[in-house]
Amino acid sequence: MTSASCMQVPIATAQAPAHATEADAPVAGADPCVASAGIVGGSGYTGALLAELLLGHPSVKLAAVSSETFAGEPMQQHLPRLRSDLAFCSQADLGGVDVAFLCTPHGDAAPIARKLLDDGVKVIDLSADFRLDAATYNEWYGEHPHPELLPGVYGLTELHRDEVAGADLVANPGCYPTAALLALAPLKQFGLADVIIDAKSGVSGAGKSPKATTHFCSVDSDLVAYGVGSHRHYPEIAAGLASVTAKGGYGSAPSALGAAPGAGPAPSLTFVPHLVPLQRGISETIYVKPATWPLPTQGDLMALYEQFYAGETFVEVADAPPALKDVAGTNYCRIFPHVDARAGRIVVISVIDNLMKGASGQAVQNMNVMLGLPEHEGLV
């Protein structure tokens, strides 16, 4: 793209359409771009969505997208929605961008991040490589290749904005932990004795690679729990809860879970994800036994959440169970807190678009914070 404009206009328009009027001409003047961005691994769901978001970003220019498989081929050939004339490059040719997004499998991201950081590039990693402390990572994923980088700044923007602002390496949170931790953070004052997260995710969370479990005839009209007791987002949620409740640094051992000041032991935590027949979205219904009593009233609970998230662009407190449609295609998290007085419990329902607030959208949000841009730029 040779356009002076940062918000990259559709190709045809940029090519001086036959029918174009004066008003179609690119606005002359200063380049509004404050930074250039690159994507490592642009052919998967998160990479492609990042490219779509960055192509529409008013202040950041998408300079390069790598794909080892498709290097040298036009992006639009493989991703018709990307109305850009960029071609995929090789990862080695990504150099020179101000900020890089890593959309590679865990394990692959760490060495790439190491090299980019050494070259002075800010890194936002969408894999799991920088979300955990070394001991926990090693337990769940195997030995970490670059433990000296652990833990990265945990990029759950609303809870870690100040750290993200100054970071060179941000660990973009997992989709399930994002929805869960935003839902639970306001409850820290009660302490969390017992937490159950019943999560339902669309299929894009399982990635683009074809598998028996993602075949249309397997998913459609079906619903199945998976990873019961063994899903790798469990330790991330546990660590996040520890961070939320203990106000300790993120990434500390789950043994500190739920240690609200003087509130006693860590919460028991159960996390059961389910695959549901839809493409995008996560809905979590979370059942909480507080450590301290009595339960708040419904009114007090609503007020607590509204106050906690006052001024936040991308977190909404709802007074009824939210639908995935309310947030689909957006960076919003929508949360409904509910007092179940009969059972002595708080129920919180939290929904996000797993590819937006749960991945690429939050990554752009973090980039905006890192670059000092308005946090909502390029996002809906």
Add this chain to the structure above:
Amino acid sequence: MTSASCMQVPIATAQAPAHATEADAPVAGADPCVASAGIVGGSGYTGALLAELLLGHPSVKLAAVSSETFAGEPMQQHLPRLRSDLAFCSQADLGGVDVAFLCTPHGDAAPIARKLLDDGVKVIDLSADFRLDAATYNEWYGEHPHPELLPGVYGLTELHRDEVAGADLVANPGCYPTAALLALAPLKQFGLADVIIDAKSGVSGAGKSPKATTHFCSVDSDLVAYGVGSHRHYPEIAAGLASVTAKGGYGSAPSALGAAPGAGPAPSLTFVPHLVPLQRGISETIYVKPATWPLPTQGDLMALYEQFYAGETFVEVADAPPALKDVAGTNYCRIFPHVDARAGRIVVISVIDNLMKGASGQAVQNMNVMLGLPEHEGLV
């Protein structure tokens, strides 16, 4: 139908097809039918499916299906899958059948049942009219028109087979309670201190009447919790739990919940249903804190369930989370019990087809028991 055969053959065949061979001729001989059945309210989902099942039943003849809206019109005109030449009749013309299924809204069923019982017809009611004791019914539904009939025999076949066998009036269970109570019954020996039922249901559970919430564009690609804290299956589950755990008569007050001998107070119970974008099926993930300790091992828990349901045709114990597809279109309930040692909890996942085991299939199962027929006849 004038066919002597009870398993009603497809219309065209019965009409002596031009191409029929000798082998197509109905088998001469004794009428295999032992009873005739009628359906009140045949145009909704459960009524239509009952008709489809009964048309294929080898020992029971579908004699009449009523629909006040369509009385006098051929069934197949409105329900093309019903390859029968029956016409809808008015409810008043249902008389003379041995057993009647009521597929009417709650409140409407009770007076119809009263009249049919007085006429000597066995009744299986698929509404909520006979599932609760009078006090609980009045609290959740308004005043019951025929409290003298309460409670009916609760037709959760596997748990109440003997009572069903001798009953004239069976209250066919709700879909959510069926999946929940079959999942929880084997745990009664532990006592149930705390029970959370996170249920996901297909859209047919919401009925056939078009509503904003059942519009395709509302349901597709979406997922939403509803009836949080107020769903009418809550008291039915609570009463069933009391029955399961206390071995007391079904329908007693929820205050006796979970009173396993010497186990202390009733369990706290939370039930949150969710609407998912599929037509048929209920999946419930149930989180249980037992009243007594220690937790069983995974092996002991599996053995407990297998023993509890040994010999049952329609309950399967699975060693992995079951899929809705495993039971779709069938009368099976498939249950996966799991020990979550980390959190000190038992997780049970239970799936059924809400229209089959959760409604029409279980109704036929109950009919078979009431008539002394093989329990699986006419069912898959």
Add this chain to the structure above:
Amino acid sequence: MTSASCMQVPIATAQAPAHATEADAPVAGADPCVASAGIVGGSGYTGALLAELLLGHPSVKLAAVSSETFAGEPMQQHLPRLRSDLAFCSQADLGGVDVAFLCTPHGDAAPIARKLLDDGVKVIDLSADFRLDAATYNEWYGEHPHPELLPGVYGLTELHRDEVAGADLVANPGCYPTAALLALAPLKQFGLADVIIDAKSGVSGAGKSPKATTHFCSVDSDLVAYGVGSHRHYPEIAAGLASVTAKGGYGSAPSALGAAPGAGPAPSLTFVPHLVPLQRGISETIYVKPATWPLPTQGDLMALYEQFYAGETFVEVADAPPALKDVAGTNYCRIFPHVDARAGRIVVISVIDNLMKGASGQAVQNMNVMLGLPEHEGLV
């Protein structure tokens, strides 16, 4: 909204969020808005999407949205995705906008348009009220209340750009005709002897009002043809074809169909729409027998289409059958022309998002043209 910015920022941001940085402040300076817009009938699919598009438009301010049902209530209460603090107004209170979009049923739109035009408001009507000449309208819809306004300028932007630019009243095309006429227009030089349009539409095309035919359980896993031989888009397509092929004024009688200069009689036209289980999108496979021979080669046909649409932002010529995903949520029409030499036919496949290019998106495109704005503003 009191924001000086035309591109209305998310509510929370506009309310000076607690965490806002300097960069979040609305940019001071000249008001970029060149016009204000209103929507009549904002609670249906097209109205809600128009509101969503206009809230993000950089140069036009959404000033009012009417809904007789919800007048006085906050839009976001009924449409959570509309992150605006506008409340629905009554249609009578819409006054003072520069341009109004009518999203009302046919028949209702005409008198509203009459009044708005008299008040000097430009009108873009999304109903069928101004798409046909009076005789054809009367035949298919009944007597037109304001025949003096017929026909409006037919707002198929790419084919009628100049007329739209100068129009006060634009008839926004129907969804099926949009996809069909864009696909067929480049073939005018051959003449069109015989045209068959096999169209598949998502359910949003049937509107938001719940009906038996739009119930999830009716649509899901199903596919059905409807309106065979009687769909009201037939005369619109026929008139459009006449316009395309004869270069005569749009809206003339179908009897002039296909009259390419010297090419003989009108084409025979068959249009069969099908309802498919998805929310948004129309795909049409169109079978054409040209009036003149020989058939072009595949290469010549591709070149013809590429040349015809050179410079157009929103029409793409594809070299393989396009997917709905390529255009979902966008204003693009994607067209694949194919020579079926074996059968002596041209097959053209055309896809659009029925709510975008087929309704609200094209309406914004037309507004941009009417206001002299860049044609793609506020659209993706």
Add this chain to the structure above:
Amino acid sequence: MTSASCMQVPIATAQAPAHATEADAPVAGADPCVASAGIVGGSGYTGALLAELLLGHPSVKLAAVSSETFAGEPMQQHLPRLRSDLAFCSQADLGGVDVAFLCTPHGDAAPIARKLLDDGVKVIDLSADFRLDAATYNEWYGEHPHPELLPGVYGLTELHRDEVAGADLVANPGCYPTAALLALAPLKQFGLADVIIDAKSGVSGAGKSPKATTHFCSVDSDLVAYGVGSHRHYPEIAAGLASVTAKGGYGSAPSALGAAPGAGPAPSLTFVPHLVPLQRGISETIYVKPATWPLPTQGDLMALYEQFYAGETFVEVADAPPALKDVAGTNYCRIFPHVDARAGRIVVISVIDNLMKGASGQAVQNMNVMLGLPEHEGLV
């Protein structure tokens, strides 16, 4: 299975359930089984469905199901719906059955059929290996390994019943050709000058192997044409049309297409299949220009179809566009013929379940004919 009953009862029941009553006991008496059946390739969609159908067949016993991948493992472990205690065997161990179904890829089936036929086993092949004459097969699939077997008896039961009855080798038709040829056969008296088949298929038609094009996120909310001009069912349809119209032997060269006595040249034929987001079902809308005139009236056309299929169990003539739901899970084909007088055309809409009438169901139907059993046995 040691059950004397041919209709294999559910496992638990067969194992003498603890709660079983007298009525549950298998009926003593003569073995109703008249034949034993085997399936080669039981792990795909058609093989698994065949197993499900045969397990419920009243007169044929499923004796063996082979799967090279899963040989030795219980079927139910991989196919939970198959409530049988059979284990997969190797193909070499299939011997001794009376009839074998081949559910293998084309090319693999022919040598297996050769061997089974030599061993005196009747063969029903669900691949394409025996549907075409040698020349056509070689052109579309490559050289046939056993041309001496070509062509097999084409098992479109309603049109070839007598040949099927006496056959040892039946070529079970493809799904698209089944729906098309049943729809077109009654029109033979007019001759077919021009035929366009716009077909929409569910995803199961693409097979169980995971591919990018069958990923849930690729298929859901999408619709795409494929194989335009190159689908391998084209020559099968063309050959079938020749057979239908010329009354010549099936499998003759397409050059004879449409040669109704004295009707002139072969029809031009276009076939465009589309993938739609549903699992099972094919709907074809077929546009026909007859060779002879005038067009029949709508009443005459209906009468023609009803007469043509009078007495057929599995073909229904409908007076409105049929829905996939009308036939889903059944062996029925439902056909709506329509006169489009305005365009001088006949439009026929035909729906089947692609896995039932389009594959496994019709295979059972053919088996019944071959064995002299009632044609509908074991089918719905």
